Amino acid sequence: MKKMINKVEDVVKQQLEGFAIAHKELEVSLDPMFIVRKNQSHSKVAIISGGGSGHEPMHGGFVGQGMLDGACPGEMFTSPTPDQMYECGLKAHSGKGVLFLVKNYTGDVLNFETSLELLHAEGIEVQTALIDDDVAVKDSLYTAGRRGVATTVLAEKILGAAAESSYTLEQLSVLAKRIANNGRSFGVGLKACTVPAAGKPSFTLEDNEVEFGVGIHGEPGIERRPYVDCDSLTESMMAEILNNNPYVREVRLWDNSIGDWKTETWTTEPLLKGDKVIVLINNLGATPESELYIVFRKVAETLTEQGITIERSIIGSYCTSLDMQGVSITILNADKEMIALFDRPVKTPSLCWGES
Amino acid sequence: MTMTITKQQIITWLRNSVEEFNTQQDLLTSLDREIGDADHGLNMNRGFQKVNEKLPSLTDKDIGTILKTTGITLLSSIGGASGPLYGTFFIRCASLVAAKEELSLSDLTDMLQGGVDGIKDRGKAEIGDKTMVDTLGGILNSLNMNQSKNVIEAIAIAAEAGSMATKSTIPMIAKKGRASYLGERSIGHQDPGATSASLLFNCLRDAVK
Numbered sequence: 167m168k169k170m171i172n173k174v175e176d177v178v179k180q181q182l183e184g185f186a187i188a189h190k191e192l193e194v195s196l197d198p199m200f201i202v203r204k205n206q207s208h209s210k211v212a213i214i215s216g217g218g219s220g221h222e223p224m225h226g227g228f229v230g231q232g233m234l235d236g237a238c239p240g241e242m243f244t245s246p247t248p249d250q251m252y253e254c255g256l257k258a259h260s261g262k263g264v265l266f267l268v269k270n271y272t273g274d275v276l277n278f279e280t281s282l283e284l285l286h287a288e289g290i291e292v293q294t295a296l297i298d299d300d301v302a303v304k305d306s307l308y309t310a311g312r313r314g315v316a317t318t319v320l321a322e323k324i325l326g327a328a329a330e331s332s333y334t335l336e337q338l339s340v341l342a343k344r345i346a347n348n349g350r351s352f353g354v355g356l357k358a359c360t361v362p363a364a365g366k367p368s369f370t371l372e373d374n375e376v377e378f379g380v381g382i383h384g385e386p387g388i389e390r391r392p393y394v395d396c397d398s399l400t401e402s403m404m405a406e407i408l409n410n411n412p413y414v415r416e417v418r419l420w421d422n423s424i425g426d427w428k429t430e431t432w433t434t435e436p437l438l439k440g441d442k443v444i445v446l447i448n449n450l451g452a453t454p455e456s457e458l459y460i461v462f463r464k465v466a467e468t469l470t471e472q473g474i475t476i477e478r479s480i481i482g483s484y485c486t487s488l489d490m491q492g493v494s495i496t497i498l499n500a501d502k503e504m505i506a507l508f509d510r511p512v513k514t515p516s517l518c519w520g521e522s
Numbered sequence: 523m524t525m526t527i528t529k530q531q532i533i534t535w536l537r538n539s540v541e542e543f544n545t546q547q548d549l550l551t552s553l554d555r556e557i558g559d560a561d562h563g564l565n566m567n568r569g570f571q572k573v574n575e576k577l578p579s580l581t582d583k584d585i586g587t588i589l590k591t592t593g594i595t596l597l598s599s600i601g602g603a604s605g606p607l608y609g610t611f612f613i614r615c616a617s618l619v620a621a622k623e624e625l626s627l628s629d630l631t632d633m634l635q636g637g638v639d640g641i642k643d644r645g646k647a648e649i650g651d652k653t654m655v656d657t658l659g660g661i662l663n664s665l666n667m668n669q670s671k672n673v674i675e676a677i678a679i680a681a682e683a684g685s686m687a688t689k690s691t692i693p694m695i696a697k698k699g700r701a702s703y704l705g706e707r708s709i710g711h712q713d714p715g716a717t718s719a720s721l722l723f724n725c726l727r728d729a730v731k
Contacts, residue, residue, distance in 0.1 A: 241561070244564075244602045245601050245603070245605070246601065247605055249598045272603040272698065273603035276607070277605065280597070303702075303703050308695075308702070309705075310703070361561065363561065368555055383700065384559050388705060
């Protein structure tokens with residue numbers, strides 16, 4: 167295995183060390199591992215996310231003005247532990263509460279929920295927001311539910327801007343739920359990634375095969391399909407995304423008024439003709455940037471056929487899976503509020519635009 | 523007839539586990555590569571290496587303290603779903619044996635039941651979902667049926683039941699955790715979490731025999 171790494175057990179630590187030198191405007195803690203903004207200018211809800219390492223720039227690359235206040239990287243493809251989010255939460259908290267943005271994986275949910283309980287015990291107002299946008303997983307009754315993937319990046323941008331504009335924790339929760347119910351993603355893998363500890367690719371594909379409905383942790387997709395070309399693959403992916411079968415699931419949220427968990431039923435909203443969307447064409451790691459544009463061309467054509475308008479698009483490596491060669495498409499049905507927040511200035515290592 | 527498990531044997535259980543999760547890293551990783559993200563071996567080893575660092579300070583403590591420290595350590599070092607699940611398991615076990623210096627078979631059984639209930643509360647899995655609950659459920663059923671036996675024998679029989687239960691996950695379709703995203707593709711693979719639970723209990727068997 168040839169990678170730009172040294173000892174396998176030092177990978178995450180060493181990448182954080184390099185990141186800390188490159189980004190002195192951020193504070194990097196190595197034990198427990200987390201990244202936070204320095205020198206917050208005003209009191210606002212602290213937005214914290216995190217997850218396994220291996221998806222960079224998500225989440226550390228998105229810490230800064232207008233996006234995340236803190237990010238907690240776990241070991242490779244492994245959920246971070248409660249002590250990380252707890253310490254990060256204490257550090258980032260500026261008096262208006264903490265919002266944990268959680269991707270829907272059993273590990274992430276369990277660890278973030280545990281740290282929420284710890285912060286609550288410190289008297290800090292807290293809430294979780296869940297992203298479960300990967301339409302590859304069909305139902306939530308007999309599975310762990312839909313995976314949280316690239317809509318998370320859009321959620322971090324929109325919620326980050328909203329927090330910067332002094333939205334309250336309650337207002338952010340409402341917005342987060344709307345994003346979660348309007349975001350859809352689907353991924354394909356052309357070649358598996360190699361996790362340093364495993365030393366070899368997580369699965370092997372023939373030249374004429376793709377993993378259809380692939381996640382971001384190197385696990386196999388929901389099925390293996392024959393490879394034809396980009397357009398037919400993109401069409402198949404869009405067919406999955408545009409499928410409007412309602413997705414209903416039970417989501418666990420914190421209820422501050424009772425100091426305990428409550429369950430809500432969420433339903434993904436249908437995508438209709440006339441809708442306006444934000445599109446994210448996401449490199450899963452090893453796809454040439456040029457190919458992302460070929461995919462986007464087809465995505466734009468398909469959406470036009472459906473009478474759906476692309477308001478904004480973002481194309482590049484945002485929610486990766488190490489060196490997986492593959493692409494994911496995210497369509498977020500966005501209203502005026504979401505688009506305005508998306509446009510607000512942001513200043514992070516991996517997303518930077520507008521004047522602050 | 524051996525009546526109790528001593529706290530020294532509990533420490534030995536944990537020491538055995540440190541070694542076992544080091545030795546069996548590759549097995550767990552390869553199982554987790556098939557239906558997961560190939561990190562279970564690494565995570566369990568890392569967690570128990572951290573437990574190993576705590577063991578010298580625990581040798582004179584009661585069983586509750588030993589297990590609670592183990593749980594908290596695993597919670598903050600394993601990561602993933604296994605961290606909170608195994609962490610909660612040990613923390614719940616600990617709460618049922620606070621201040622104890624030794625355990626009868628019935629104490630052990632109640633303790634493990636509490637631990638498994640903790641896992642089920644957190645992870646919401648049931649027997650048949652293709653998880654560690656299958657293995658732990660099999661172990662508890664066996665212990666409950668063998669309460670009149672001496673503790674060493676009952677544990678040995680339960681360990682065997684645990685291994686069988688782990689193997690029983692092979693034809694199952696996963697309904698929880700990362701393997702559940704694979705749907706029918708998860709059939710034909712032994713669950714890594716069920717396997718680590720079996721290895722953990724085997725270490726207890728080896729500590730008391």
